[in-house]
Amino acid sequence: MDQSAASGALVDSIRIIGFLCNWCSYGGADTAGVCRFKQPTDLRVVRVPCTGRVDPLFVAKPLIYGADGVLVSGCHPKDCHYAVGNLYARRRLEVLKNFLSFMGIDQRRFRYTWVSASEGQRWQQVVSEFSETIHAVGPNPLARK
Amino acid sequence: MVIGWGTGYDPLHVTPVFLRGLEDVSRLIWNPLCVQNLTGYLVKGALTPPLEEGKKIGICVRGCDSRSLVALIQEKLLSRESLHIFGIPCRGTLDVRRLMNESGLSQIRSVTIQGDHLVVQNDEEAHRFPLERFLARRCLRCRHPNPVIYDELVYQPITPRTAPEDAYRDVEAMEARSLQERHLFWSSELDRCIRCYACRNACPLCICQDRCIAETREPRWLTQRVNLPEKFLYHFIHALHLAGRCTECGECERVCPMEIPVTLIKEKLNQITRDLLHYEAGLDPEALPPLLTYNPNEAGI
Numbered sequence: 001m002d003q004s005a006a007s008g009a010l011v012d013s014i015r016i017i018g019f020l021c022n023w024c025s026y027g028g029a030d031t032a033g034v035c036r037f038k039q040p041t042d043l044r045v046v047r048v049p050c051t052g053r054v055d056p057l058f059v060a061k062p063l064i065y066g067a068d069g070v071l072v073s074g075c076h077p078k079d080c081h082y083a084v085g086n087l088y089a090r091r092r093l094e095v096l097k098n099f100l101s102f103m104g105i106d107q108r109r110f111r112y113t114w115v116s117a118s119e120g121q122r123w124q125q126v127v128s129e130f131s132e133t134i135h136a137v138g139p140n141p142l143a144r145k
Numbered sequence: 146m147v148i149g150w151g152t153g154y155d156p157l158h159v160t161p162v163f164l165r166g167l168e169d170v171s172r173l174i175w176n177p178l179c180v181q182n183l184t185g186y187l188v189k190g191a192l193t194p195p196l197e198e199g200k201k202i203g204i205c206v207r208g209c210d211s212r213s214l215v216a217l218i219q220e221k222l223l224s225r226e227s228l229h230i231f232g233i234p235c236r237g238t239l240d241v242r243r244l245m246n247e248s249g250l251s252q253i254r255s256v257t258i259q260g261d262h263l264v265v266q267n268d269e270e271a272h273r274f275p276l277e278r279f280l281a282r283r284c285l286r287c288r289h290p291n292p293v294i295y296d297e298l299v300y301q302p303i304t305p306r307t308a309p310e311d312a313y314r315d316v317e318a319m320e321a322r323s324l325q326e327r328h329l330f331w332s333s334e335l336d337r338c339i340r341c342y343a344c345r346n347a348c349p350l351c352i353c354q355d356r357c358i359a360e361t362r363e364p365r366w367l368t369q370r371v372n373l374p375e376k377f378l379y380h381f382i383h384a385l386h387l388a389g390r391c392t393e394c395g396e397c398e399r400v401c402p403m404e405i406p407v408t409l410i411k412e413k414l415n416q417i418t419r420d421l422l423h424y425e426a427g428l429d430p431e432a433l434p435p436l437l438t439y440n441p442n443e444a445g446i
Binding site: 064103105 | 316319320324325327328329330331332366374377378381382384385388389410413414417418421422435436438439440441443446
């Protein structure tokens with residue numbers, strides 16, 4: 001499980017799952033696209049109505065089954081379309097983040113963040129940073145089982 | 146009706162008993178072999194008949210069990226008014242499986258407690274075992290030996306054996322290992338899991354019953370396939386559904402036929418909710434579990 005020595009071929013097949021809230025981050029990603037900001041291609045996006053919809057198991061399952069990273073992004077706290085969905089999500093996801101490494105899953109593989117629909121630039125930055133992190137961490141060792 | 150403990154198929158094994166009249170009271174016992182958390186029977190299982198109007202149900206609880214009761218009352222799965230709680234300060238219960246494995250005893254005639262020893266009489270002779278050496282892991286880290294709610298306290302309260310700051314030393318020992326070692330540890334432990342769901346069934350707070358997503362086809366989280374990821378995911382489901390709710394009664398670990406330390410997973414989640422959200426489950430019947438609520442001005446997240 002020497003992650004740093006992963007070969008180029010494996011790194012190319014990095015897969016990141018993104019759960020984006022319909023109202024902010026999905027719009028933000030759209031804005032980034034419309035503005036033609038260059039983005040890494042590792043991210044597969046799943047649109048959810050709200051980060052409050054994101055069960056921590058949505059994050060755990062891909063990581064257990066071999067996804068290399070999971071990114072959850074929603075409206076900034078206090079800007080939720082449903083008022084408080086992301087506040088529930090914040091607690092759950094923070095607990096999960098602290099829990100993953102206890103079970104032997106690198107917690108750098110999971111990140112949650114807040115991006116509004118107008119923040120195309122910020123979205124580009126978030127995705128690029130996260131993608132770089134995952135490339136540095138390497139492919140998920142659980143994927144080969 | 147009163148739910149308590151009684152002698153099982155041999156004196157070393159205790160079984161839950163359901164007292165329906167005065168004549169049953171003689172079946173009740175209390176000793177360090179009373180290992181079951183009985184509170185689950187109040188919310189699931191066909192053994193408990195529906196309550197008649199105005200009637201109460203009696204239940205015997207140790208410190209840990211009383212915390213399960215508090216958690217059930219918090220979530221409105223039980224009403225405090227429908228209960229009559231017999232609280233028992235508990236010095237710790239035994240790991241009966243370890244006792245049986247290490248002693249190799251059979252044909253047990255009687256069991257008595259003499260001071261801090263357990264004396265087991267079988268066909269040939271009397272065997273003495275120090276209670277302290279055979280205590281269950283959950284009891285070695287017990288912070289709440291005295292019931293937190295009760296109507297009647299049966300014995301005098303006792304001092305907890307573990308200070309709050311020492312309660313998570315097993316978790317800390319695990320965290321001292323590297324990520325890879327932890328991964329190997331859980332892979333080999335959880336690989337033994339046979340997905341019998343005993344841990345879920347014994348848990349007083351796992352109350353989804355027939356709707357448990359480990360078994361539903363819609364949504365279909367898990368399949369019948371036997372492989373490590375499915376086992377990992379099952380234990381993630383069980384643990385994450387108890388995050389901020391688990392009272393660490395240790396039933397899941399006690400009933401596991403494969404001797405997997407499953408309570409350790411929940412202990413970690415409880416340590417997180419304690420440090421992050423400053424909450425300890427099962428102490429205040431008025432409180433709301435932290436993951437069922439939110440705080441807009443959260444600090445530290």
